[in-house]
Amino acid sequence: xxxxxQQLIEQVNSARSDGRKLNIIGRGSKSFYGRxxxxxxxxxxxxxxxxxxHPAELVLTARAGTSIAELEAALDKEGQMLSFEPSNFGSxxxxxxxxxxxxxxxxxxWGSSVRDMVLGLRLIxxxxxxxxxxxxxxxxxxxxxxxxxxxxxxxxLGAITEISLKVLPKPAAVATAVLPLDSxxxxxxxxxxxxxxxxxxxxxxxxxxxxxxxxxGAGNAVDSAINRLIQQYGEANVLSGDVTFWRELRxxxxxxxxxxxxxxxxxxASTLNHFMPEADWLIDWGGAQRWLRGDFKQEELQWQxxxxxxxxxxxxxGNRDGEVFFExxxxxxxxxxxxxxxxxxxxxxxxxxxxxWL
Amino acid sequence: xTKPTPHELAAMFSEFIDPEYVIVDKETLSPYECDGLSMYxxxxxxxxxxxxxxxxxxxxxxxxxxxxxxxxxxxxxxxxAGAMPHSEGxxxxxxxxxxxxxxxxxARTARVQPGxxxxxxxxxxxxxxxxxxxxxxxxxxxTIGGNVAENSGGVHCLKYGLTVHNVLKVEMITVEGxxxxxxxxxxxxxxxxxxxxxxxxxxxxxxxTEVTVKLLPTPEKAQVVMAAFDSIQNAGNAxxxxxxxxxxxxxxxxxxxxxxxxxxxxxxxxYPKDAKALLLCELDGSVAEVEEHTKExxxxxxxxxxxxxxxxxxxxxxxxxxxxxxxxxxAVGRISPDYYCMDGTIPRGQLAYVLEEMEKMSEHYGxxxxxxxxxxxxxxxxxxxxxxxxPGEFEKTEEFGGKILELCVEVGGCITGEHGVGIEKIRxxxxxxxxxxxxxxxxxxxxxxxxxxxxxxxxxxxxxxxxEYRSLDHAAHA
Numbered sequence: 001x002x003x004x005x006q007q008l009i010e011q012v013n014s015a016r017s018d019g020r021k022l023n024i025i026g027r028g029s030k031s032f033y034g035r036x037x038x039x040x041x042x043x044x045x046x047x048x049x050x051x052x053x054h055p056a057e058l059v060l061t062a063r064a065g066t067s068i069a070e071l072e073a074a075l076d077k078e079g080q081m082l083s084f085e086p087s088n089f090g091s092x093x094x095x096x097x098x099x100x101x102x103x104x105x106x107x108x109x110w111g112s113s114v115r116d117m118v119l120g121l122r123l124i125x126x127x128x129x130x131x132x133x134x135x136x137x138x139x140x141x142x143x144x145x146x147x148x149x150x151x152x153x154x155x156x157l158g159a160i161t162e163i164s165l166k167v168l169p170k171p172a173a174v175a176t177a178v179l180p181l182d183s184x185x186x187x188x189x190x191x192x193x194x195x196x197x198x199x200x201x202x203x204x205x206x207x208x209x210x211x212x213x214x215x216x217g218a219g220n221a222v223d224s225a226i227n228r229l230i231q232q233y234g235e236a237n238v239l240s241g242d243v244t245f246w247r248e249l250r251x252x253x254x255x256x257x258x259x260x261x262x263x264x265x266x267x268x269a270s271t272l273n274h275f276m277p278e279a280d281w282l283i284d285w286g287g288a289q290r291w292l293r294g295d296f297k298q299e300e301l302q303w304q305x306x307x308x309x310x311x312x313x314x315x316x317x318g319n320r321d322g323e324v325f326f327e328x329x330x331x332x333x334x335x336x337x338x339x340x341x342x343x344x345x346x347x348x349x350x351x352x353x354x355x356x357w358l
Numbered sequence: 359x360t361k362p363t364p365h366e367l368a369a370m371f372s373e374f375i376d377p378e379y380v381i382v383d384k385e386t387l388s389p390y391e392c393d394g395l396s397m398y399x400x401x402x403x404x405x406x407x408x409x410x411x412x413x414x415x416x417x418x419x420x421x422x423x424x425x426x427x428x429x430x431x432x433x434x435x436x437x438x439a440g441a442m443p444h445s446e447g448x449x450x451x452x453x454x455x456x457x458x459x460x461x462x463x464x465a466r467t468a469r470v471q472p473g474x475x476x477x478x479x480x481x482x483x484x485x486x487x488x489x490x491x492x493x494x495x496x497x498x499x500x501t502i503g504g505n506v507a508e509n510s511g512g513v514h515c516l517k518y519g520l521t522v523h524n525v526l527k528v529e530m531i532t533v534e535g536x537x538x539x540x541x542x543x544x545x546x547x548x549x550x551x552x553x554x555x556x557x558x559x560x561x562x563x564x565x566x567t568e569v570t571v572k573l574l575p576t577p578e579k580a581q582v583v584m585a586a587f588d589s590i591q592n593a594g595n596a597x598x599x600x601x602x603x604x605x606x607x608x609x610x611x612x613x614x615x616x617x618x619x620x621x622x623x624x625x626x627x628x629y630p631k632d633a634k635a636l637l638l639c640e641l642d643g644s645v646a647e648v649e650e651h652t653k654e655x656x657x658x659x660x661x662x663x664x665x666x667x668x669x670x671x672x673x674x675x676x677x678x679x680x681x682x683x684x685x686x687x688x689a690v691g692r693i694s695p696d697y698y699c700m701d702g703t704i705p706r707g708q709l710a711y712v713l714e715e716m717e718k719m720s721e722h723y724g725x726x727x728x729x730x731x732x733x734x735x736x737x738x739x740x741x742x743x744x745x746x747x748x749p750g751e752f753e754k755t756e757e758f759g760g761k762i763l764e765l766c767v768e769v770g771g772c773i774t775g776e777h778g779v780g781i782e783k784i785r786x787x788x789x790x791x792x793x794x795x796x797x798x799x800x801x802x803x804x805x806x807x808x809x810x811x812x813x814x815x816x817x818x819x820x821x822x823x824x825x826e827y828r829s830l831d832h833a834a835h836a
Contacts (some may be wrong), residue, residue, distance in 0.1 A: 006793070015720070016510060019628065024396040025480050039730075053421040053600075054705070054707070055602065056602050056706070056707065057705050057706055057707060057736075059705075067378050074683060078689055099591070102546060102551075106544075107543060112519070112523065115546070115554065116522075116523050117484055125798065128602075129794045129797055129798070131792075131794055131795045132791075132795065133795065134704075134772065135772050136705065136770060136794075137704065137705060137735070137736050137737075137769070137770075137771050137772055137775070138515075138703070138735040138736065138737075139511055139515070139520065139703045139732070139735050139736070139737045139772075139775035139776055140703055140772040140774070141508060141509045141520075141558045141774050141775065141776060141777075141779075142772050142773050142783070142787060142791070143556045143779070143787070143795075143799050143817070143818065144555055144558070144559055144792060144799055144802050145522065145557065145558055146555075146798065146799075147510070147702065148522065148551060148554035148555075149550055149551050149552075149554050149555045152546065152547075152550070152551055152553050153549075153553070155549070155552050156550075157550070161608045163563070165451075168606065169603075169604030169605070169606065170604070172604065192464050192465065193464075194577075195466065195573060196464070196466065196486075196488070196575055198487075198575040198576060198578050198644070199644070200575050200643065200644075200647075213788070215784065217612070217643070217647060218643065218644075218646070218647040218650050218651065220644070220646035220647060220650060221643055221644040221646060221647035223646075224644055224646055225644070228383070250538075258511070259705065263479075267542060267544030267545060267546050267547070267548075268543060268544045269465050269467075269543035269544060270465055271462070271465040272543075275805055288542070288544055288545050288609050289545070298560050306807055308541040308543055309527075309539075309542055310542065310543060310544055311544060311547060311548055313543055313548055315685070315769060325548040325549065326412065326413060326547070326548040326549075328548070328549060329539075330554070331532070331538045332538055332539075332540070332549070333807065335532075335550075335552060335806065336549055336550055336792070338804075338805035339550055339552075339555075339802065340550075340806045341803035342798070342802050342804060343798070343801070344423070354548075354549060355549070
């Protein structure tokens with residue numbers, strides 16, 4: 001457990017005065033994500049440790065370099081968890097990087113995202129100022145939501161040094177029903193249909209002719225949800241407890257994610273009709289997050305989801321020097337540029353990590 | 359550049375907006391002088407009620423060109439004077455934007471205009487077995503546009519989140535009059551989370567013309583467990599125990615003696631008037647889940663010496679038990695000529711200490727306080743009872759309120775949980791944030807509104823503090 005905030009501030013000030021750029025590195029688990037990083041290494045991993053944790057308040061505060069594993073171990077002792085199921089991507093993730101990338105696991109539509117669970121944070125902006133926004137309470141609407149805007153900002157607005165998160169109790173029971181279903185198109189309809197039911201859903205994913213539905217919560221609520229599902233849809237293979245599939249999905253260690261073919265991520269309305277049926281798909285988040293493997297042109301993929309106001313990004317592999325994220329309108333780009341300048345006037349942090357022009 | 363006179367501006371607007379909805383006469387302007395915090399009043403130069411997005415854009419372009427301040431207004435129910443007009447500005451009312459454009463029951467979303475009432479969204483979604491979760495107590499009147507501006511909460515936000523957790527996308531008109539879409543139809547959007555920045559921005563960054571919200575399946579069952587305690591400490595400890603047991607209630611509210619008595623006299627819900635503290639705990643979910651959790655909560659309440667426990671037997675009784683809490687503010691209004699509702703958040707564990715300190719302050723100022731508390735998330739609503747007709751009493755009340763907010767920050771909380779900063783808490787922003795943090799807020803504002811014409815003087819204190827306070831005092835006593 002260590003606090004290196006003073007050194008970090010000095011590094012920022014020094015980079016500014018030298019005209020150098022900085023590449024923020026947590027624990028390096030997501031170095032594959034975003035555009036190719038440039039700049040001098042700005043290592044945050046040694047700025048770590050749980051600062052405080054109040055289980056009865058459902059709040060945990062940790063320095064940005066703290067590993068997800070350390071947080072989960074501390075929470076587990078109190079029967080609590082990070083409801084957004086962060087991934088380590090086969091390595092060791094930090095909470096700072098998890099928030100900066102806004103990547104959440106299979107429970108996201110029902111268990112919230114890391115963006116949703118952030119209560120406050122500390123940040124070193126591009127002026128070398130160490131600032132605090134939000135707090136350690138759930139309801140805090142003073143000033144703009146600077147804490148939450150760091151989610152998905154890929155470090156472009158500053159270096160996160162400390163985060164306060166809302167945590168939740170672990171569910172009393174978890175069960176997964178696996179239904180055979182060949183058609184992805186039908187699976188999307190079924191997942192959306194299940195999502196309209198008030199049952200305690202916490203995962204809905206289709207892959208290779210199998211539909212996985214996870215319920216978690218009070219024991220009898222999970223039992224009755226499974227029973228209703230079986231009544232409605234016929235036989236299903238029911239697995240209790242923590243099922244490997246969800247961990248492998250969260251960690252992207254399923255065979256679907258193996259190899260170095262480009263991995264595309266679609267963020268779309270959960271009801272968007274299936275398209276390119278011949279391609280290699282994994283459909284998660286009840287239809288709202290879809291993964292595609294293969295060599296495609298980003299513009300062609302974006303065209304597929306344009307009418308539905310969806311977005312596609314090149315998540316992993318492929319050319320990391322081009323634009324990999326959804327291209328916004330000129331007006332939104334202008335707001336991005338101005339907002340970047342408001343935090344980081346010399347564009348010190350993570351230049352080009354999100355977009356070439358940012 | 360010379361600013362246009364009200365009549366010149368009205369003439370410009372009347373070229374594309376029905377002149378009946380371009381208001382300059384003093385009498386018709388008067389309902390727009392304040393929002394729900396009526397102690398802060400200011401007559402605007404002009405009020406305009408457009409009914410199309412293009413009209414809103416054109417109003418914004420004209421105001422931007424002439425550097426005329428614009429204050430957006432929904433239903434005017436806000437409690438921090440966020441919609442108080444600017445004396446040389448325009449009130450841009452979104453009251454005519456009151457249509458629900460589309461409810462998609464399969465995708466569980468509703469696309470609505472900003473002037474749609476919060477409760478109407480749930481009422482119209484009910485036929486599909488869906489509802490919109492954030493439920494501020496003003497939901498019968500407040501608008502979704504205003505909810506986004508304030509990042510509104512409500513009783514059920516403990517389990518279901520604030521507005522920011524339940525909005526997917528907005529259409530916004532920038533200060534230059536450009537229409538932008540922020541968010542997407544998916545659950546996230548690439549780049550900076552502008553939606554998070556806009557939510558809770560109190561009309562300072564843009565004007566909304568459309569909001570897409572998430573709808574949730576209506577729970578199979580909801581039940582309320584009400585318990586009386588003879589000490590705040592016991593009630594507070596019971597709250598902590600519920601959370602520690604792994605139960606996240608749909609709602610968990612506390613009222614103190616004054617609030618209980620006022621609410622019971624008003625609603626006759628059956629609140630025990632001799633209780634020092636009352637807890638209302640709502641469980642929702644499947645029938646079996648609610649039964650299980652209700653038993654657990656009852657047991658916890660008994661363990662913490664509840665003096666009485668009542669469980670709602672049906673939906674009608676559940677609604678009745680909530681009625682008292684939800685009408686606590688008007689109920690308190692019956693026992694005092696005026697009241698001032700504060701809004702701060704504290705860590706739950708600090709509740710007993712904060713209430714003790716407030717009692718001391720209450721004695722010091724000679725003003726009664728009734729407390730209503732979102733016990734589940736620590737959001738406190740002390741209602742300071744006063745009489746504005748007594749010279750100096752409002753000033754004393756404001757001072758008392760400011761001290762309460764300072765206390766909230768002192769114990770690790772914040773100055774506003776859901777009502778926003780507006781004008782009301784602008785002085786206390788310097789207690790919660792240092793100068794560099796405030797400067798960062800100003801930089802963000804400059805990115806969206808470099809001339810500072812969107813809702814100026816609200817939310818973030820500016821450098822010329824003295825000037826601002828003088829004009830605040832003037833407005834407060836108008």
